[in-house]
Amino acid sequence: xxxxxxxxxxxxxxxxxxxxxxxxxxxxxxxxxxxxxxxxxxxxxxxxxxxxxxxxxxxxxxxxxxxxxxxxxxxxxxxxxxxxxxxxxxxxxxxxxxxxxxxxxxxxxxxxxxxxxxxxxxxxxxxxxxxxxxxxxxxxxxxxxxxxx
Numbered sequence: 807x808x809x810x811x812x813x814x815x816x817x818x819x820x821x822x823x824x825x826x827x828x829x830x831x832x833x834x835x836x837x838x839x840x841x842x843x844x845x846x847x848x849x850x851x852x853x854x855x856x857x858x859x860x861x862x863x864x865x866x867x868x869x870x871x872x873x874x875x876x877x878x879x880x881x882x883x884x885x886x887x888x889x890x891x892x893x894x895x896x897x898x899x900x901x902x903x904x905x906x907x908x909x910x911x912x913x914x915x916x917x918x919x920x921x922x923x924x925x926x927x928x929x930x931x932x933x934x935x936x937x938x939x940x941x942x943x944x945x946x947x948x949x950x951x952x953x954x955x
Contacts, residue, residue: 811852815839820853824860880905 812820815837822833834844847853883905886898 812856816847816853819844819847820856820860824864 819833819837819839822828822836823830826833828836834841880902883898883902887895887902889895889898
């Protein structure tokens with residue numbers, strides 16, 4: 807998705823929403839964007855695509871950081887199992903023995919939802935195409951003047 811479809815002000819608002827320390831209303835006030843205009847932007851396909859693209863990027867970045875430090879955290883947990891404090895050692899032991907379950911849980915979350923529903927990949931692709939076509943036709947029918955300025 808190209809950011810060229812977005813106005814400069816929209817990009818500035820999104821940048822502050824994702825990287826600044828202000829809440830949504832403070833960002834809107836800073837950029838002198840009314841709630842009405844912002845609501846129109848939230849109905850703009852390009853704006854929303856960029857918004858979700860940024861969210862996905864942050865989510866992936868977070869996952870990378872967690873993945874990078876997982877071995878260190880696991881090693882530290884193992885060290886804590888030998889703590890002089892009984893409660894600390896007990897909790898560390900519980901965490902260590904639950905790690906394999908959490909890994910399996912994460913893998914299961916990533917499974918294709920269609921396999922859980924016993925739907926073939928071909929059928930799933932057809933469903934996704936129908937949904938995408940339906941969404942596109944709905945967006946075309948409900949086009950609102952989304953002029954950001």
